Amino acid sequence: MHIAATPTEHALPFRAGDFATLTEALDYASGGDTGFNFYTGRGHIYAMLSFATLREEATTLARQLLSLGLSRGDRVALVAETDPHFVRFFYACQYAGLIPVALPASVKLGGHETYVAQLRRLLEASDAAVAVASEGYLGFLSEAAEDHGLLRVDTPDAFYALPVDADMPLPDVAPGDIAYLQYTSGSTRFPRGVIIRHETAMANLQGIIQHGLSINGSDRLMSWLPFYHDMGLVGFVLTPVAAQISVDYLDTREFAMRPRQWLKMMTQSKATISFAPSFGYDLCARRVRESDLAAYDLSHWRAAGIGAEMIRPRTLEFFAEMLAPCGFDRRAFVACYGMAECTLGVSFSPLQSGYTTHHIDSDHLADHHEAVLMDPGESDGRGRHFVNCGVPLPSFEVEIRDVDGNALPDWKSGVIHLRGPSVMSGYYNLPEETAEALCGDGWLNTGDIGYLADGVLTITGRKKDLIIIHGRNIWPQDLEHLAETLPEVRVGDALAFSAPDHEGEEMCVLVVQCRDTDPNRRHSLVRRLTAMLRQELGLDCYVRLVPVHSLPRTSSGKLSRAKARLDFIAEHDADELGAVAEELRLRVASA
Known part of the structure; x- marks a missing residue:
């Protein structure tokens, strides 16, 4: 069956996010015919959800959720795949007075236990009452939810099948109510849920729409950013509703496998605004072949936002030069913080x-x-x-x-x-x-x-101690804790940080105090740590062994990651860093 995307041009009078709540914004946007569009990795639309349909379905689902006996303010955990289900549940929570919590939809090869542990910590931290996941993720979520006493852990379709009382009143939504919890994309071991209220979200949305991007009713968005990340959620789920404009989505995993699809979709939809971290622009440009250029038209792309990690001028220059023949204007870059x-x-x-x-x-x-x-x-x-x-x-x-x-x-x-x-x-x-x-x-x-x-x-x-590798936020405590699980490594023996390699790109470094002098056992420790970090965290990390009592400390006696990082950089010139990068590649290959 042919599915038509929601239009760019529409008749609803434009309002620049001047609403008191997220529900008020959707109530207004539902008066038009714009909305969300979901595409496969091959660039074919498989689902369309207009804002009018979204409001209708979200209010129905809100009543179904409340029929479970949920109370105002209860948390609803949602595995945030890039699909219509997440959007329905997120806005249903808004109308029901419930608080959605977006959970990551990312299982790395061999990372079953790690992913389940991450979900378990997020369920515990948010004290979720209900959890939702597609069939593909339900097994992980159910395993994580064991012994937590949740009211229900099920698929979206199971919730859609609940009885609904069309006359059930929905609660009033006030600007000071909590709209959602955003778990920061850093530590999986020590998650922190940012409290965002309706008035907080709307203040930022209005600022983005009016001042940051000067969005108008003729704009169209396109995104491959994950819904569980703040840039993906706020920038490309909440902003289109608050501005009544259409948006086209490509799943993050599909982008990673076919980054050129980003450019194809920008060409096809004539989208005007799209954002990415530095690594996204780099990955895309490196996959483009000269023979591809004639198929792209990027002349409509007026705001190419870049943020979420330290911005690299070389990456932007590379992207702009590669795609200038397609009409991409380097003046479209919008650096953000x-x-x-x-x-x-x-x-x-x-x-x-x-x-x-x-x-x-x-x-x-x-x-x-x-x-x-x-x-x-x-x-x-x-x-x-x-x-x-x-x-x-x-x-x-x-x-x-x-x-x-x-x-x-x-x-x-x-x-x-x-x-x-x-x-x-x-x-x-x-x-x-x-x-x-x-x-x-x-x-x-x-x-x-x-x-x-x-x-x-x-x-x-960057934030103190935070490691960012290819747009992914990693807390050093997670690496250090894993190292300390090995019998040879005592608590306080490991420090993790990032450092620039010979090409200026950040690489992950783990420095471990080692008491053993036997070369074979030292080599075994490095090999096991390298393999464990890759299996548990999906991370390639350079492991360096140092003598006991050699990790730097602050004046108050605390271990200093910042000083360890500076020492590592000071001890290695460009040639040595190149050798380190090559050694890491070989270690990972043999791990």
Whole structure:
């Protein structure tokens, strides 16, 4: 049966996200004929869900969920595959006064136990009452839910088959109600659920629509980002509803296997806005062949957003040069900064101006926490290009602070602090972590490092200790804990961090104190650690053994990942890092 995609042009008067709640936004969008469109990896549409149909089905499902005896504020865990089921359940929760929790839909080869353990921790952390997954994921979810006393763990179809009382009143939804919990894509062992209220989400959506991207009724979105990530959920599930515009989806796994399909779909739908982390642009451009170029038309792509990890100018240049013959305009790049704790977007570079960089003396920045511009022609190894992430949305106050909490002037580097209506209420059921992140006066300590210059925000470092490899956030504690499960490794013997390899790309490093001097047993330890990290976390990691008492510590006696990282970088020149990268490749191949 032929399925037609929802249109781009439509007659419903455009509203730029000026709604009080997510349900009010869908109520309005349902008056038009735009909506969600889902595509196979071959580029064929297999499902269409207009906003009108979504509202009807979501309100029916809301009553079915409430028929289970759920109470207002109960959590509903959803394995977030890129399909219509997730969208229905997410909005059904909004109408029912329930709180959806998006669970990752990602099982790596050989990672059954790891994935089940991750789901189990998320179910525990959110104290979910109900959990939903497709047939393909139900086994994992059921295993994770054992002994947790959930009311029901089942497939979407099983919930659709529940009896429905059409006269059952739905609760009033207030701006201060919790809309959803966003579990940050970092630690699987210590998950943190960001509390996002309706008013919080709508403040950010309005800022993105009006100021960040200047969305209008003629725009169309296209995305392959996962729904369980804040950029995928807020940027490409909530934004189209709040702006009444259509969106086309390609499953994340399909993109990974066929990255050129992104360009084919942009050509086919004439989408105007699409986002990706750096690695997505790189992967796509590297798969494009010269013979493909004539088939693409990217002239409609006016906002090519880039964020979620440190932005690499070389990647953007490569993509722009490769696809210029297809009508891609490098001025479409929109460098952004955001985080789940702020719902999503914080700053956006100016539209139709491309990205800009500062060529900074990296030695001076490290030693004096000050960004000093260098002549781009200088090539003595000290200079580094940082991509500017634009101007913060008008609703945000931004301060750069030193270690003592003092606000710093322009060009001084420090910790980025934010305040505004898009900032989270806290972490769910984690008062200590909430108190650490949120000051009493409403300021959020992002943990990210950067500086301001003439109102423009530039990021120079990531959240403390967080490892980001190809857009994937990894908490070092997870690697260290796995290492400590081996009998040769004691608690406190391991430190994990990322470091640039010989090509400037981040690689994962695990430094382990080893008491054994026998070469064969040391080799066995490295081999087992390498294999375990790949099997349990799907991660290629360089394992280095060091003598006891050699891991660096802070002045207060705590192990210092930051110092270990700096020491590793200082000890290896470019040639040595190339050898390290090759050694890692061989270790992984033999693991």
